[in-house]
Amino acid sequence: MxxxxxxxxxxxxxxxxxSLMILLTxxxxxxxxxxxxxxxxxxxxxxxxxxxxxxxxxxxxxxxxxxxxxxxxxxxxxxxxxxxxxxxxxxxxxxxxxxxxxxxxxxxxxxxxxxxxxxxxxxxxxxxxxxxxxxxxxxxxxxxxxxxxxxxxxxxxxxxxxxxxxxxxxxxxxxxxxxxxxxxxxxxxxxxxxxxxxxxxxxxxxxxxxxxxxxxxxxxxxxxxxxxxxxxxxxxxxxxxxxVPFRFVPLRERVLEPFARVEKKVILKDEKVGYPTWIRRWVVPSYSSNYKDKAFAIEVFVEILGGSLSSRLYSSLVVDQPLAVSTGAWYFPNYLGESSLGIWISPRPNVDINRVVISLEKELKLVEQFGVKEEELKIAKNRLIDSSIYTRDSLSGPAYLFGVALSTGQSVSDVEQWSKRISEVTVEQVNSVAREILASQAFVTGVLMPKVKN
CATH class of the missing domain: 3.30.830.10 (Metalloenzyme, LuxS/M16 peptidase-like)
Incomplete structure (x- = not known):
């Protein structure tokens, strides 16, 4: 049930x-x-x-x-x-x-x-x-x-x-x-x-x-x-x-995550795994945490980096080179505490995962050093705002959106102002959060690998 x-x-x-999960969350x-x-x-x-x-x-x-x-x-x-x-x-x-x-x-x-x-x-x-x-x-x-x-x-x-x-x-x-x-x-x-x-x-x-x-x-x-x-x-x-009578309810508390100073790596090998997957995640602000104004710029950054089939990662690693069968990025800003940003990649058959990761790291370094372009920003913002239209046809989608928002410290007004806030994001804001995230070594890398039977 x-x-x-x-x-x-x-x-x-x-x-x-x-993409659907990000749209609904x-x-x-x-x-x-x-x-x-x-x-x-x-x-x-x-x-x-x-x-x-x-x-x-x-x-x-x-x-x-x-x-x-x-x-x-x-x-x-x-x-x-x-x-x-x-x-x-x-x-x-x-x-x-x-x-x-x-x-x-x-x-x-x-x-x-x-x-x-x-x-x-x-x-x-x-x-x-x-x-x-x-x-x-x-x-x-x-x-x-x-x-x-x-x-x-x-x-x-x-x-x-x-x-x-x-x-x-x-x-x-x-x-x-x-x-x-x-x-x-x-x-x-x-x-x-x-x-x-x-x-x-x-x-x-x-x-x-x-x-x-x-x-x-x-x-x-x-x-x-x-x-x-x-x-x-x-x-x-x-x-x-x-x-139903009113009843006093305690205040909810969310502790702050301490500043992470080291890179961590988690590796899982399992016989049920058919092909490798590589994941990297960072702790980042949410709509309700400290530095929440960065959340809208992070949304646009994630869309540019790996939010669609025309994103930087997909275009480079799946279409142009090609080394991967899939790749992308995600970010969920609707949390009462801090949230996280993640990227993932799955290599093509017979392509060594380390080779794919090296190419992905190069793409991330390009964004960190040179930033995104104004045209990329415009396309990403339009895509985010345009995609929201389709949710209107659903009964459960809008109900879920408002329920999650109001349960995580947001208001109806915050929800209604979302498109305006996204439209106001500048290329300088996107490049600032991109550099801050990508320059940090405080991330966790996860690797899922097939385990060869004895």
Whole structure:
């Protein structure tokens, strides 16, 4: 039912898969006049955002809680994700299975996800059933019923999820180790799903305490996108979510990552690996961290460097030379703490990975020494802003964008101003952040290699 989000576990799959993830995890899906969101804060503190979309008689409801794996107590990793699983186990009013059975009977779909800074639950149903879905979702905001049997049963599911998605997936396992090496003091270095030894030790009382601490209307964001009016949504929300009482929630804290002074390298060899992959990552500012004004310049820099099939890395290493089958760069600015920037490359068959890396390093050195050109800047900014138009056709895309933003320290106004901020980025700003990042030796390099059987 649920999914956990390790931010890099699915990225090195295909170039277009990467581009889609970046589109859905940054503000590049938002234009100032594209969504015209309507907002309301209920008396109990619930923040509601409505995005009207009349393309089809359906609606998506996404409820974000401002708590994620980075808020797990020390030594209890995986707690936020564990609770996400258990949220489907029922309440006194709605026994286990009724919520999901109702969504399925209505011809809808549902799921949930856990990130470092938020946990989300969503349903897409015919618009006439929005009120019922709101009643069900608001009921489990504070009405969840747990016991030892349910917790221990779901623990087995989560451990199997970890084995199948991480431990039996060399790419995910490498990314998990890179995270741990990159963030030496920050909880972003701990996997969202948690470490196995700590998942085994989580107790029912830990989960109940976490639930009662963080799950509250004043710590949540409700985003509704679809064939509805804002007045309709606000009235339905008042009659369902509005009945849930306000509860004091502690302030979230994010420690600063200390300045890294050394290069680190993580190497994984596995018999399941068919071809090598090389990754490099740096810690960089996010929209909400210190030096957040650099985030927009970093977005444009990443687009120029490896954000498309016409990017510098792809043009040089895949098309012109050619040495690689794929390459690119990514950056996720929507974090409550610091974020990271990454580049990757996969060599062509029978091309030594060291030869490819040497060529990639030369491209990075060219950018560091000579910077990017004004024409590159213009094309990248236009591509970022133009690509955002396509997200408007989606129900879940806009809801996800606003939910993530409001869960990580941003505002509706910040989202709406994204295109303006991108358009204002100068070539001097891009070259400044590029040189600062590329000149630093404080990065982590990861290498995934085939392991030859004896």
């Amino acid at each position: 649920s999914r956990f989000y390790n931010q890099f576990s699915l990225l090195i799959v295909s170039f277009w898969g990467l 940054s503000f590049s899906g938002v234009l100032a006049q594209a969504y015209n969101p309507k907002t309301l804060i209920l008396d109990n503190g619930l923040h509601i955002v409505v995005i009207e979309n009349n393309r089809a008689p359906v609606v998506t409801q996404m409820l974000f809680y401002k708590v994620g794996s980075a808020d797990d107590p020390y030594g209890k990793s995986g707690l936020a994700h564990f609770l996400e699983h258990l949220m489907f186990k029922g309440t006194k009013k709605n026994p286990p299975g009724r919520f999901s059975e109702t969504v399925a009977r209505l011809g809808g779909k549902e799921n949930a996800f856990t990130g470092h800074d938020y946990t989300g639950y969503y349903q897409t149903v015919p618009v006439e059933h929005l009120g019922l879905i709101m009643e069900l979702e608001s009921d489990r905001m504070t009405g969840l019923v747990l016991n030892e049997e349910l917790v221990n049963s779901e623990r087995k599911v989560i451990l199997e999820e970890r084995r199948s998605r991480v431990e039996n997936n060399p790419q995910s396992l490498l990314n998990e180790q890179i995270d741990a090496a990159l963030f030496i003091n920050h909880p972003y270095g701990i996997p969202v799903i948690g470490w196995e030894n700590e998942i085994l030790e989580l107790e029912t009382k830990d989960i109940v305490e976490f639930y009662e601490t963080w799950y509250s209307p004043n710590n949540a964001v409700l985003v509704v996108s679809g064939d509805v009016s804002s007045s309709q949504v606000f009235e339905l929300a008042k009659s369902s979510y509005g009945k």
